Amino acid sequence: MIFAxxxxxxxxxxxxxxxxPLIEVGGRTLLDxxxxxxxxxxxxxxxxxxxxLGQQIRDHLQGSDVVISDEADKLLETGGGLRKxxxxxxxxxxxxxxxxxxxxxxxxxxxxSMAWDAARMDALLMLVHxxxxxxRIGGGDFSLDHTGRITRGGDLVYGGCQMLRTDxxxxxxxxxxxxxxxxDRMIEDGRAYGITxxxxxxxxxxxxxxxxxxxxxxxxxx
Numbered sequence: 001m002i003f004a005x006x007x008x009x010x011x012x013x014x015x016x017x018x019x020x021p022l023i024e025v026g027g028r029t030l031l032d033x034x035x036x037x038x039x040x041x042x043x044x045x046x047x048x049x050x051x052x053l054g055q056q057i058r059d060h061l062q063g064s065d066v067v068i069s070d071e072a073d074k075l076l077e078t079g080g081g082l083r084k085x086x087x088x089x090x091x092x093x094x095x096x097x098x099x100x101x102x103x104x105x106x107x108x109x110x111x112x113s114m115a116w117d118a119a120r121m122d123a124l125l126m127l128v129h130x131x132x133x134x135x136r137i138g139g140g141d142f143s144l145d146h147t148g149r150i151t152r153g154g155d156l157v158y159g160g161c162q163m164l165r166t167d168x169x170x171x172x173x174x175x176x177x178x179x180x181x182x183x184d185r186m187i188e189d190g191r192a193y194g195i196t197x198x199x200x201x202x203x204x205x206x207x208x209x210x211x212x213x214x215x216x217x218x219x220x221x222x
Contacts, residue, residue: 001085001096002034003078005051005071008100010205019053021099022060025210026217031057034099035066041109043095047088051075079177083169093118096179098160102213104220105199112163115195122168122191123183125150126161133157134202134216135209142194150187150194159201 008020015023021031031048038046049069050057058068069085076084082096093116095109108126116124127150130140136157143154150156168182186192200220202213 001069001082001089001094002031002038002046002048003081003096003098004031004057005049005054005075005081007052007075011100011207014207015052017053019050019056020204021048022056023204023210025102025204026214029060030099030102030204031060033102034097035064037097037103037107037109038095040107041095041113043109045088045090047085049076049081049085074176076176078179079169079172079182080175082164082166082179083172086166086169089166093163093165095163096161100204101160102202102204102216103159103161103197103199104201104216105197108159108161108197111195111197112161115193116163117193118165120191121163121193122165122186122189123193124163125183125192125194126159127156127194127196128159128201129196130155130157132201134200135205135212136203137205144194144196148193148195149190150192152184152187156194156196157201159197 004021008015011020022029045067047067047069049071051071054072067088069088112124140155141158142150142156183192200216202216
């Protein structure tokens with residue numbers, strides 16, 4: 001699932017008239033880059049949720065095999081949005097992507113699939129060392145112990161990519177909620193893990209991060 005419903009307020013004025021996932025970086029929209037990662041990893045189906053200026057995303061995807069989860073009536077955040085999309089995604093674990101980041105190096109999705117251990121894990125997050133997180137403001141989000149379990153706080157940034165069991169979503173009473181709520185429960189139970197991305201990563205949170213990301217992409221080509 002690709003989270004494309006947000007308003008992208010930090011990216012204004014670029015998002016005044018278009019949704020953030022349709023901003024181009026290096027001649028390609030953020031949404032198309034995220035979809036390409038999913039297709040390269042063999043992920044099916046690919047679901048995109050929409051809310052802010054959602055018709056533009058619908059028009060952009062017209063004729064493709066990408067499925068739309070419509071949140072026009074209410075923005076549900078990541079947790080609520082994922083739960084609403086479950087009938088489209090099907091049973092079992094899912095991979096999620098935030099489209100507002102740029103990756104170089106290996107596709108993070110196959111790495112998550114290879115590292116997944118259903119006997120131990122309810123969540124597996126792709127993490128980036130804070131000192132290598134381009135465009136990022138602020139410190140890290142998580143730490144890893146010797147087994148790969150995550151805890152809150154530390155010098156590892158959540159990269160916006162994960163593999164997740166979804167059965168616990170039904171136990172959350174709120175309609176609108178962040179996946180952070182689910183992660184906290186999984187962390188408490190020792191079921192949340194992480195691995196680190198060996199390539200480049202850039203957060204596309206603000207207009208000034210676009211040239212940073214394009215420079216990183218240029219480095220990857222050389």
